[in-house]
Amino acid sequence: MRFYKLSLFRGLGFMLVGTFIGVVITILIRLLIGLPAWNAEPILVVGALFGAIAFMFGTRVMDDWFKWARGIDTPEPAEDSEAEGWKRFIHVSFDHKVIGIQYGLTSILILSVAGLFAMIFRTELAQPGLQFLTPDGFNTLISLHGIVNIGGILLGVAAMANYLVPLMIGANDMAFPRLNAFAYWINIPAIVMLLSTILLGGVDAGWTGYPPLSENLAKIGFSMFFLGVYLIGLSSILGGLNLITTIIRMRAPGMSYFRMPIFVWSTLATMIISLTATQLIGLSFQMVLFDRVFGMDFFNPNQGGNVLLFQNLFWFYSHPAVYVFVLPGLGIISELLPVFSRKPLFGYRWVALSSMAIALVGFFVWAHHMFTSGMADFLRVPFTYSTLLVAVPTGIKFFSWTGTIWRGKLSFQTPMLYVLGAISIFLLGGLSGPPNATVATDLHIHDTYFIVGHFHATMFGGYLFPFVAAAYFWFPLITGRMYSERWGKIGFWLMLIGFYFQSLFQMQTGLLGMRRRIADYDPALGVDFQQLVVSIAGFVVGLGLLVFITNILVSAKRGQVAEQNPWRSRSPEWYIPTPVWGHNYEKPFEVVGEPYDYGLEGSDYTSLGGVADTPADSAVPEPAAAD
């Protein structure tokens, strides 16, 4: 297939043309209504919107919909796209596994970009004084580090959910395969917009983009920032809708809710948040955008705008969003521990429902981000209570994980190492939480490096380590090959040790008085040494990630051919040949037992067979209703 026919390149080409058309149309309209022809901001915003729409046309992801609208039937997307080999991943496909990998690769790519930003400003911060960055450049880098990482994590969450959920529940694809592809591809123009902010004056309000700072019209970058996040949010909402429908409607016969793999439970909880809360950040960002482009005054203090309104709307999504980032990772931990401990997941129902509890309580805690914003005390106190309540279901998870490995038969391949590392780091993140939840202590540590250390621990323990664990664990299924165990372990130790140094010293410097988001720090604080350690540790973490990325890329080509079900897992996805494209299960299976009955002789999870059985040899009941 010629490169210009591949969706990615075709889309980008269309995007360029679309942006140009949007710019021209806006100029014409402006002339028509008697405004000066050139005003960069509105013109570029409309241009970018046109560009994004043109991108979607260019990829052809919407072609089937248009055909349906014209009354033309299209065949079910059967055996994947026309593209072969690596081109498969930059071309439109409706196969949830391909889309999952597309999400995963994009996520790794942009997380690396965000990580690179961090390396740049950590080099600057290795010693006091401004060395090579301007304060504006620094502010842009930290803002983009935050928002691009958040985009990357959302994509990574979608990667795991998309690839795994249909396989785990015995569905052949998602409920809405075309919508699924649409939700992935809309992220590409969004990422282009986010990164374009560097060329448009930068953004200097942090990833939170609080107005009125973000309403500074001298920085057009902000409009691209808000628009980009808006589109990623759209993708989140559509993904949530699709996954919830899939989980509710397309489970294999016999798979009651309490027989679902635990990762499916955590995905369900996650996607309920995605579907219902994302609108709020979309709304708040849209209001800022209207302030900027149409001169409205929602958040303009000089015209009676309310800057706290933005914070309420923003955090009403952005706190639950934290659980969108970590719940799937916690699901991965719960999913992998039984396999490597050869023991049932301790208290399966409690673990499953704790995800739902976290998702629910997560909606009532947003204002703890605003304890120093100037809320009345009678509001700060109830939010202390609700925030601390999150510790209860989270604690259930920790205790249940401990119960799972207790008296098990543990083995320590790379995925298990990452899972254990994830537990310890997420524990560090979780336990550094309560000081932020009680208002009095939060008055000291709000907006300091303590918070930076705290949320990096939750993100590494709740997302990054589990994501890497999942990537290694399902690598044989995805590629049919085995990764390098040796390099896997080297990468793990680099990341684990590097991270502990980074996070602990961040927390300490924060307590000592180091504010977050500062381009330079006061030597009088006495944190020069700690800041140097944080920088070095950050580079070690980066090196560990580089080892991971290199390992999977090289092993995908040259790794040893993997044996069937190398982990002796009970989960159904391991009982089909690998790698598999197109439809997942030739014959539908039936769920006949509990998912994690390791150690129970003769018990099977599915009719595909038990741990020792060869793949798919059992009698087949009625086909499951799909799509």
Place this chain on the structure above:
Amino acid sequence: MGIRNVKTNLSSLTTMNSSPDQLRVLIASSHPLFAQGISSLLEKRPEMDTEVVGMVSTIDEAMDALKNLHPDLVIVDYDDDQVNREEFLARFVEGEGRLRVVLFSLKEGGDEAIVYDRRTMAASQIEDWLDGLSQRTGEPEPLPVEPDETPEQPKRRDSMRHLILAGLLVAVLIVGSYFLLTTIELLPEQASLQAKPIDDLFRLDFIAIAVLFSLIIGLMVYSIVVFRRRKGDETDGPHIEGNSRLEVVWTLVPLLFVLFLAYYGSVALGKTTAADPQPLRMDVIGTQWSWRFEYPAYGIISTEMVMPVNKQALLNLSSTDVIHSFWVPEFRVKQDLLPGEDFERELRVTPIEVGEYKVRCAELCGRNHYDMLAPVKVLSQADFDAWVEAQTGPVSDDPVLRGQAVTQQYGCLACHSTDGSEMAGPTWLGVYGSQEALNDGTSVTVDREYIIKSIREPGIQIVAGFQNIMPAGIGADLTDEQIEDVIAFIESLQ
């Protein structure tokens, strides 16, 4: 075989069962009388707490029942042809889960039953078990095994031993981590009354962190070291699905703890906001990127925050542009400065140590956020009074000195240098009377008129290479006289 023997055998088997749950019994015999007899025998002994979960009459049924009913004990009719005991035992040997089987005969009249006890042991348990055997060498092993010598005992002992050892590890970790958390320097000097309840709360947090971190990490590390899979061992671990009682405990205990912490934390908040009847009122005004402190009682405007020690200051905080945040780490408390009318916020601080500190803006506010600092001087009451005296003293006759004072009060020098160095705004050194290129391509002579215009309407003529970031409101705040003084000051910088 006499029924009496069966009774004793069964009761000893029951005591072996370490689980608090009922003993699940499966009876395998094709003779209905055999099964019913055993069953009614069990019912008559409620203290044994058994439940007959099934009665099967063929080998196939027996196999199905093993899989589905998970019995703890199977009583097999030794003489039954339909329940082929050899085949049954062959399957029994293959299995892994915990299961006991009693075979006994009604026909052959002996006083003995045959007991099989199937278990999986870790290597350490096997050692214990072998030790137990070697101690008993020489003696013929009695059947059925006496309760105090059952292989079940070492297992329970083992379980306790694991818990005790892991508990010791956790205890050591708690002591160690708490020692670290209290030895390492974690908080700056405590320089305000409000810092005390906050630091007490931190201390409680540190204890909780030390205990909980050590608990989970200790159990994890112990498991990683002790419960490793041995080389070549392809079997699964014990089939433990969970324990609802434990789950309830580790739901309720944390719940009670967090409720306590929330309550304790709220009380601490109350202490930090407690009001003195006669505080010193100060207005704190944040502007990109400078601080202004106004003392309405004395009519003083200052860029330094000067406070008398041991007197509560009631800060009235506001911003002229974007959100800033007032924070002196040594005082602990923090409050954002919000722009807009009706968005003034209050904060109470009672300094308790004479000394010099810094206000550090804690909310990202644009380019020079990192550098938005202001000195804080906590003085004794006498020194403070002297400072007030000096500030409110007669105004200088020299317009240059008056102008300098105005520029300091309004924070002009945060963006305009007086020594020619590059900052956010054009330097004032030598600027008066010079020709400056503007960003619309024209140029202008910097004279009195231009300076007035730049202050009153800062967005119109902007020097090339700069943006208009003059704080809103400055133009309206300054009087004509003050601006004349500022011009005189700028003119003096040659």
